[in-house]
Amino acid sequence: MAYEQIDYAVDGAVATITLHRPDKLNAYTAVMGAEITDAIAQANADDAVRAIVLTGAGRGFCAGADISGGAESFGAAGPNFAAPDRPRDGAGFVGALFDSAKPTIAAINGPAVGVGITLTLPCDIRIASDTAKIGFVFARRGLVPEAGSAWFLPQLVGLPQALRWCLSGRVFDAAEALAGGLVSEVLAPDALLPRARAIAQEIADHTAxxxxxxxxxxxxxxxxxxxxxxxxxxxxxxxxxxxxxxxxxxxxxxxxxxxxxxxxxxxxxxxxxxxxxx
Structure with missing residues (x-):
């Protein structure tokens, strides 16, 4: 598959998937989801790859769903669900991340709201830039948590914290994400990706x-x-x-x-x- 909205690169034992719509803060579309799914499969099929890093291009990780089409963006034919020539494959990127044979590390380099944060929940490790802003904003848009996040989030942070974030729908900073257990480290922006790669390399160097x-x-x-x-x-x-x-x-x-x-x-x-x- 030729990628339009992500970049995929392998450096040694580490594959990096970069969400790449920087002019739109990497807003999510179904095309992006299909490409993430394909890239994870590609990494899993490559025995030289030992770990996968997921990050965003520019100053944002993923600003959530692409709402350039207004409320129609969330309809069955909208850009967040319809991917021409890219049929949905089961659980999509959620299933691909969950079933991955390779460990996955999300390097949250900036704003990550809505699907921009829920797509990181099936990852094994999440670290964030101190500039990251995170929000489970679904109730503020009249939606419900998607991408399996009503299961993943309580698994990761506990039910009380998941309820607090999802019922308020507010946006919070990386320090609160760290305190709540959503991310394991908060770093300066220019230290984030090197740290993600260092974690991946440690896995590659010392484990089977x-x-x-x-x-x-x-x-x-x-x-x-x-x-x-x-x-x-x-x-x-x-x-x-x-x-x-x-x-x-x-x-x-x-x-x-x-x-x-x-x-x-x-x-x-x-x-x-x-x-x-x-």
Missing amino acids: PVSIALTRQMLWRFAGAPLPFDLLAVDGPFAQRLGAGPDVREGVAAFLEKRAPAFPGRIATDMPKGYPWW
């Missing part, structure tokens, strides 16, 4: 790709489970299968020899029997 793919799915899919027993039926067999494999032998040897590991396992060919279990 197969282990990471399994771990992020186990955490996301079982975090809200009422009991641990369905998870025990999954993690035990995986621990045994990985324990008898070359990645564990390499991980232990690297630890004992005090060197960086070179894990041989690849997501494309070496996922253990039983994956995916859902």
Whole structure:
């Protein structure tokens, strides 16, 4: 797919997806959503890519849905839902991020409101610039939280905080996002992307790709489970299968020899029997 509204670049082990409508503060459209979905699939298919960074071009991350067409922007034929020649594929970018075998890091470099913030919720790590402004503004537009955010947000910050932000619909700063647990770090604007890439590189340098793919799915899919027993039926067999494999032998040897590991396992060919279990 030739991208119109995002940029996709790979530098070493890190793929960077940049929302790229800077003249509109990267306002979201269905075309952008389809392109994000495709780029995540591209990164997942590339064994050289170990982590994905999602950020925005210019001074904004994503100012929310493109409302240049007024209220009609949210209709079934509007730019936020209709993507000519780009059919919706299941859960779209939400499903692509959630099902990703590679860890995802959102570097929120400026305003992120509405879908501009909810599209980051399926990411594994969120960090923000100290210039970021964030808002779950749906009730102030007569809408409801979308992109699965009524599930993701309470998972991340707890129900009381999610209710506080969603019921007020107000815009808040990066310091409040940090205090509320929505982001894990707040940095100066010019330090944000280097920090995101450093986090991604740490994952690439020290962890096994197969282990990471399994771990992020186990955490996301079982975090809200009422009991641990369905998870025990999954993690035990995986621990045994990985324990008898070359990645564990390499991980232990690297630890004992005090060197960086070179894990041989690849997501494309070496996922253990039983994956995916859902």
